[in-house]
Amino acid sequence: MSAHDRHEAVAGPIWTPFFKVVALIVGITVVLMARRFTLGLGSSTALSDGYPWGLWIAFDVVTGTALGCGGYAMALLVYIFNRGKYHPMVRPALLTSALGYTTAAVAIHLDVGRPLYLYKIPVSPMWWNLNSALLEVAVCVMTYIVVLWLEISPAFFEKWERGPDGFFKKLANTFHPIIDKIMVPLMALGLLLPTMHQSSLGALMLLGGKKVHGLWHTPLLPGLYLLSCVGMGYAVVAFESILSSRTYKRPRETRMLASLAGVTGWVVLIFSGIRLVDIVLRGKAALIFQPTIQSLFFLVEMAAFVVGGLMLVMPAFRNTAAGQFQSAMLVIFAGTLYRIDTYLVAYNPGPNWHYFPSVPEMLITVGVIGLEILAYVVIVKTFPILRGATPAQAAS
Amino acid sequence: MDSPKRNEPRSKLFEDRGVDRRDFIRVCTMAAVAVGLPASVGVKWAEAAAKGLKPSVIWLHFQECTGCTESLLRTSHPALAELILDLVSLDYHETLFAAAGYQIEDALKSAMAANAGKYICVVEGAIPTKDKGIYCKIGGRTAIDILNDVAGKAGAIIAIGSCASFGGIPAADPNPTGATGAPQILAGKTVVTLPGCPANPYNFLGTALQYATFGTLPALDDKGRPRFAYGRVIHEDCPRRPHFDAGQFVQQFGDEGHRNGWCLYKMGCKGPVTHANCSLQPFCEVPGAWPIGIGHPCFGCTEQATAFRIPLHTTVEIEHPTPPDTYPPIKADHGRISPVAAGVGGLIAGALVGAGVVASRKLAAEAEKEE
Numbered sequence: 001m002s003a004h005d006r007h008e009a010v011a012g013p014i015w016t017p018f019f020k021v022v023a024l025i026v027g028i029t030v031v032l033m034a035r036r037f038t039l040g041l042g043s044s045t046a047l048s049d050g051y052p053w054g055l056w057i058a059f060d061v062v063t064g065t066a067l068g069c070g071g072y073a074m075a076l077l078v079y080i081f082n083r084g085k086y087h088p089m090v091r092p093a094l095l096t097s098a099l100g101y102t103t104a105a106v107a108i109h110l111d112v113g114r115p116l117y118l119y120k121i122p123v124s125p126m127w128w129n130l131n132s133a134l135l136e137v138a139v140c141v142m143t144y145i146v147v148l149w150l151e152i153s154p155a156f157f158e159k160w161e162r163g164p165d166g167f168f169k170k171l172a173n174t175f176h177p178i179i180d181k182i183m184v185p186l187m188a189l190g191l192l193l194p195t196m197h198q199s200s201l202g203a204l205m206l207l208g209g210k211k212v213h214g215l216w217h218t219p220l221l222p223g224l225y226l227l228s229c230v231g232m233g234y235a236v237v238a239f240e241s242i243l244s245s246r247t248y249k250r251p252r253e254t255r256m257l258a259s260l261a262g263v264t265g266w267v268v269l270i271f272s273g274i275r276l277v278d279i280v281l282r283g284k285a286a287l288i289f290q291p292t293i294q295s296l297f298f299l300v301e302m303a304a305f306v307v308g309g310l311m312l313v314m315p316a317f318r319n320t321a322a323g324q325f326q327s328a329m330l331v332i333f334a335g336t337l338y339r340i341d342t343y344l345v346a347y348n349p350g351p352n353w354h355y356f357p358s359v360p361e362m363l364i365t366v367g368v369i370g371l372e373i374l375a376y377v378v379i380v381k382t383f384p385i386l387r388g389a390t391p392a393q394a395a396s
Numbered sequence: 397m398d399s400p401k402r403n404e405p406r407s408k409l410f411e412d413r414g415v416d417r418r419d420f421i422r423v424c425t426m427a428a429v430a431v432g433l434p435a436s437v438g439v440k441w442a443e444a445a446a447k448g449l450k451p452s453v454i455w456l457h458f459q460e461c462t463g464c465t466e467s468l469l470r471t472s473h474p475a476l477a478e479l480i481l482d483l484v485s486l487d488y489h490e491t492l493f494a495a496a497g498y499q500i501e502d503a504l505k506s507a508m509a510a511n512a513g514k515y516i517c518v519v520e521g522a523i524p525t526k527d528k529g530i531y532c533k534i535g536g537r538t539a540i541d542i543l544n545d546v547a548g549k550a551g552a553i554i555a556i557g558s559c560a561s562f563g564g565i566p567a568a569d570p571n572p573t574g575a576t577g578a579p580q581i582l583a584g585k586t587v588v589t590l591p592g593c594p595a596n597p598y599n600f601l602g603t604a605l606q607y608a609t610f611g612t613l614p615a616l617d618d619k620g621r622p623r624f625a626y627g628r629v630i631h632e633d634c635p636r637r638p639h640f641d642a643g644q645f646v647q648q649f650g651d652e653g654h655r656n657g658w659c660l661y662k663m664g665c666k667g668p669v670t671h672a673n674c675s676l677q678p679f680c681e682v683p684g685a686w687p688i689g690i691g692h693p694c695f696g697c698t699e700q701a702t703a704f705r706i707p708l709h710t711t712v713e714i715e716h717p718t719p720p721d722t723y724p725p726i727k728a729d730h731g732r733i734s735p736v737a738a739g740v741g742g743l744i745a746g747a748l749v750g751a752g753v754v755a756s757r758k759l760a761a762e763a764e765k766e767e
Contacts (some may be wrong), residue, residue, distance in 0.1 A: 046732070046734070046737070048730050048731040048734075049730065050730050050731065075427065076458060112443045242759065244432045244754070246759065246762075294638060320760070320763055321759045321760075321762075321763050322471075322756050322760035322763055325755065325759050326752075326756045329756070352729050352730060353707040353730045353731055354729070354730065354731040354732060354733050355733075356733040356734065356737055356738060356741070357732050357737060357741065358734060358737050359734070359736055359737045359740050361737075362740055362741055362744060363740075366744065
């Protein structure tokens with residue numbers, strides 16, 4: 001990335017007590033994952049013919065990639081809207097994105113019936129069904145994961161270049177100039193791909209037709225998914241920035257986050273507005289007030305969106321770290337619920353079908369997220385990702 | 397397969413007519429497959445024909461419209477030319493023979509004498525019995541006499557069409573000539589009946605060629621009909637069956653349901669009681685070339701009790717009322733919500749909310765301190 005930002009690896013040992021606890025949880029879930037791979041989906045999950053997509057798709061993949069949209073959202077802001085002041089936040093955002101998407105890729109291997117055949121998707125374009133929204137998601141996500149790791153790769157190269165002679169140094173010396181040269185098209189690709197597949201994730205449930213509750217099913221689903229993933233992306237950037245600066249005793253980015261919060265707030269409020277107007281125009285408003293579980297979830301979801309959005313635009317909240325943190329959590333919660341609702345709560349495959357994730361499903365999800373946290377900790381403590389402990393201006 | 401033996405007399409014949417042995421075997425194989433026999437049977441036919449072991453066929457016409465012969469003329473796999481020239485030896489057929497008068501009657505006598513006990517006797521048309529059978533005479537002999545004579549020395553007897561099988565149209569009320577089918581005249585003999593108006597030519601070819609190849613007849617039902625073709629009712633394999641199951645019926649010709657190809661049961665379709673393979677084996681390889689295929693109710697031509705007796709638009713009782721197998725059960729629970737899982741889910745959600753609240757409180761406290 002550009003030379004005017006100073007990124008530094010976080011000092012300190014990797015094996016902290018927190019790290020050990022998370023590693024233990026991950027270790028336990030690895031056993032559960034082994035069980036799923038040896039005994040099959042039926043042994044571990046509550047999935048059925050009516051609900052072939054459960055927690056792993058609704059949360060790990062659909063929500064996980066949306067939470068990994070920080071990189072996309074920040075790149076949109078910095079490179080498309082030319083807000084260069086946010087540039088220091090791009091690299092951490094890209095790391096969370098890369099980890100989020102990689103986690104989703106791990107989760108999809110757990111979820112599909114025959115994960116060994118997933119490799120056939122990239123190697124057999126001659127057999128692609130180009131009318132499939134699912135193919136679009138698969139190909140885009142696969143490509144985007146590669147693009148994300150390439151985008152973040154300068155952070156690794158910077159470390160290896162200064163390191164001892166050897167394979168990694170050679171690797172860095174060879175590829176760093178190449179990556180720098182192709183960074184602009186890479187960034188462009190990194191903006192295009194999520195635009196495609198995040199909207200396709202909405203399109204998947206648009207294809208669900210009457211199986212999806214009227215409060216969620218709308219022709220605008222692809223657009224709403226895109227808009228909400230941008231809002232969630234910003235919220236995750238703020239959330240991660242606040243937590244990491246507190247944990248690693250870095251300077252807070254409260255002022256930068258405050259102006260980012262304005263952007264996030266308006267994105268979320270516009271999303272909520274479009275959604276409510278769409279529901280009214282489609283004549284589905286009466287569904288909100290029916291005593292169903294769906295309307296309850298809808299109300300909770302919309303309340304979180306609207307309250308989170310309002311907090312983000314109100315100076316009283318957006319200028320304090322706690323306010324930023326709370327509003328970011330609300331937006332993340334709302335966006336997560338929106339996705340889980342569309343895929344599970346609003347989804348009704350027919351009478352008498354029930355689904356609630358089984359204990360192994362939930363624990364494996366926890367483990368997958370734990371794995372993501374471990375990777376994050378290791379990477380930020382090894383490579384220059386976060387903004388330096390000394391302010392950039394002072395260093396330059 | 398053996399390599400072609402060009403020096404065999406039959407092979408010479410092919411060359412004379414410009415027919416390759418390979419082409420001939422292909423024709424035989426296609427014929428075998430078209431009538432539902434294994435392709436290897438076609439090779440056997442070809443070999444039998446090459447040795448000159450073609451079955452002799454004597455074809456009798458009585459009270460009929462020649463529709464069965466006409467439809468047989470229009471088969472193309474095998475075409476009739478191939479059939480009569482290559483696969484069977486057609487020794488007597490009033491419609492197809494150039495000869496007439498004493499000449500053709502001599503042909504009949506000599507064929508019967510030469511192949512006594514081996515030839516296939518095909519009967520087309522009903523036989524009048526009233527007034528000693530005087531209503532149908534050929535060469536001075538009544539139909540009853542001819543049939544008893546020819547069938548008596550035959551190896552196999554096939555009654556083609558509804559008329560020969562049970563009387564058909566000539567036997568319809570009031571039946572002025574006392575017409576009846578061949579099985580009724582030839583009581584005690586095995587008569588393969590191939591009812592149908594006309595009979596599907598492939599059902600005839602399958603039966604005739606099986607006899608020609610193996611010397612056996614197909615399994616028959618109690619009315620002498622080959623089970624391979626008449627084992628199931630039209631209704632069971634009807635392409636419009638889903639509309640019957642869904643309750644979508646044509647109410648009158650030209651209505652919306654009729655234009656959309658719905659079930660013709662209420663229009664008097666006899667499919668539910670009619671044993672035939674019309675929907676599975678199209679006439680002369682033309683898909684949809686059968687009554688229901690062109691939007692007309694089946695009139696039950698293969699059933700003595702139905703054809704020419706029950707009015708065209710009268711509905712019939714369903715013979716095998718089978719329920720559709722695709723309806724889901726009225727109440728079946730799929731998937732179960734485990735209380736433990738719900739508890740664990742609640743714990744995880746609670747822990748997340750709790751952690752969020754604690755973290756934001758700490759943040760607020762620290763921010764206050766800094767100020």
